[in-house]
Amino acid sequence: MVNLFSRAGSCHGYRDAENQDAVLFRKNDRFSVITLADGISVCSAARKGAEAACAAVTDILVRKGGFFMKFDQGKTVDFLLSHILYELKKLAEQEGQAVEEYSSTIASVLVDHATGKMLCFSLGTSLILAAGNGRCRVLTVPSDSTEGCCCTTTVYAADMAQAVVTDAAAWDIVLICSDGAWRLMYDRGHLNEQVREMLLNQECARLECFIEEKECADDYSCISMNLQELQRRQIYRGKTVSG
């Protein structure tokens, strides 16, 4: 139902082989959540920060998912970012480091089994993509990082974060990709035809091979949730939307 892979890029590989991405999946009777955090490479505790942010968001979304489905975009973003910052500050205090050293991007998808709704939340350069019924769609667009990346410790990060609620039943699969991964899946901004086919056929293992075959300097991670399978197992009661 959930497929994930996360590897250190060649740039990190030469240095200390530390992968600074973190991915996480969690579910309960009502909600399923997938999350990906991409640690900012110049920060000394990027990996820890990414893991902490991942855990913080996943945890709160699974526990309080119902609230977020009712919130408007601004409130969701404010709530989630405050929570992440709170957890990061606790960690930073414990370890005696500046909180900025724990910076990462963050992206998360929450599926509500009861309503068939899906909440996508993203801050930074990761991409949330859905595929199904013969088409693919970018649900949250990666943000501009040419002048530096917006991350979990950025003041006024809420201005740059995105939160959208959509119908999960319209899609077969939803995936979150770090920028290292999606850059390999796209050719000049257009989704690679082979990748498109893999996504529509829900061939995550093939996608993994496709990405691994390419040389990538940056860490690359991808976590996907098979919504069709969720539905088939009657975990949620969403209606299938055709066309």
Place this chain on the structure above:
Amino acid sequence: MSMKNMLPAPTIRMLNVRKKSTRNSLEQSVRALIDRRTVNRKLKQLYDARGKSSQHTIRKQLFDMFDALGIPYEMKQSDLYYVNLVKNAQIQNPGDVMNGIVKAIYRSFDIYYSPQDYMKRLVDRLSAPEDRAAWEGDSLRLRILKQFMKYGNYLTYERMQTAQEMKAKKDKAMKKAEARLENEPADTAGAKKRRSRRLKQTTVVSIYQGRAVIRKYIKEKLGRMPRNEEEALAQIDDGIFDAFYKVCAAADTWKKRRELRQPDHPYALIRLADELAEGRFRTDSVFRKGLYLFAMVYNMTYYSGEEESVPLYDTDIEKNLFEKYYTNNLMRYITDAQNSAGEPGGEPTGRGINYKNFAEMVYIYYISSDYSPQEKIAYSDQMIEQIKAACYSTSQAHIQRTDATNYYADLMTGSVLKLPEKEFAQFLIQNYDCNIYIRTVTGKDGKPIEERKSALQLQNEQNTAFKAYQSILSQLECTDMPIESCTYGLYFIDVSAEEKFDIIKCLGEEKNETRILEFTQLIKGIHQSLGNTVKEQYSSQTEQQEHKNPLKMIIPALRITRAEDVTRTALITAFYYMFNAQREMDQENEKWCGFGDMLEAFKKRINVYLEEAHYQPFSSENIFDIVVAFSSYAYLNN
């Protein structure tokens, strides 16, 4: 060697620090300047929101303020805890904050990329690694010229001759050649060469002339023609630009200077490379074409907003050549205008891609494609010529469904860009104004001459932008502020009288006098862009009398009457006066918690008009935008 060149190469960490310092830095710096009154207002809001759903958002905003002020705090505490925290913290007074904002704007200006730096960064980012390494020591203008030579074949291409051209040439040259061939033995080298030339049915099209002077320059340098393109690239140097400047200096008449700007001038390609490197954004159609060709040779991308595509911010043409580039050029224009160095009428309009213009759509179509740069250049030019020929008519009216840019922007979706070439051309012919005919006039010899526009001049009006501008003006007219009184320009600082010039006072300990002077020029330039017409002098009238007799002059930015004359700065200027007048009227206006909150409100409202007009939204990277918003804040808090 300048000091700049002696600095060590930046490490990854240093680069990132710089990135952090420039990214939205101006907005973040000014938002970080928060006075005690502002924090107290936020605490009051938090108190009022107890038990309401907005409580969490307000608390988050309070934390952002603490972060910006550098006040250590605990999260998830009682309201009383935060009240005590504020009481005991050292927070600035409102007056200090005003000075602080001017300082922040100055510091942002101090690290602002010049247009040349901006272009260098762009070229560095877009160049292939091997070219970056090979041309490392070259000047930026030379690198751009080499890119045009290597990837754009000097902006020339070969095409098959038309039947008409063939016939005309045959009539003239072929007769001579045939005669010569008959008198020559068939197996000599010269005869073979001439015969092959005779068989050649292609013609070379130069979109920008320049190849001949470049090759001539290399010939003079080497004493022979370059053997191949590698040699030409290796031999070309900055001397070609010196030769161009000599030609410029010799152009002593208006006619000659105008000819210099034409794409068929022998040095047109050299001029284009030079202007691009200088970041000199001209508003004419010749330069606009040059921008698209630049995008092609550097393999830039276009984001159509298609549901499965993603924007590539570092290579996107709209973002890099029409938005950020505009921001840079606006700064340049304002300071140049102050120094009287700017070209008259050359104010950057701020308009992005003109979606109503068929030729620009052809360029976008090929920029989105996977063809090589040379193919893109050739095919786009050919398609434009074909459409021009197919639609040329001296009698038929334009086919243009609507004047609204929105309609055309929505037409250019991903599915249209994926059409096969013939279908795409047909789509343009059916939906766009492609007729370049203007009128027929009688020439000096009494013969009729058909006047034509260039393809890029078609549908140049900005009707949607003009409507947005007019809507702002009509709202301004509904306020208590007469349009003739909208002449105060910037409000936060007295820049109208030299002797009272208090920027330096605000800047305090800043030392760099040259930069301060440049900054002063910029602020004065913005002040005048906002239409300040008031010359401070001693008046015999009382204040009351002066108020009763306002100047009967409307500033240029508020009296635009033609759609093609609207600019982004004019729209912002109109909005600035409208916003101030409306807020002033409204006694119960929103109680902003400092400049940050006001900036949010200003941005939100102005973006409705800017986006509708297809201008780039309010940009916190743009000093003009921030200065205008800050002036509004100062006006309303006066």
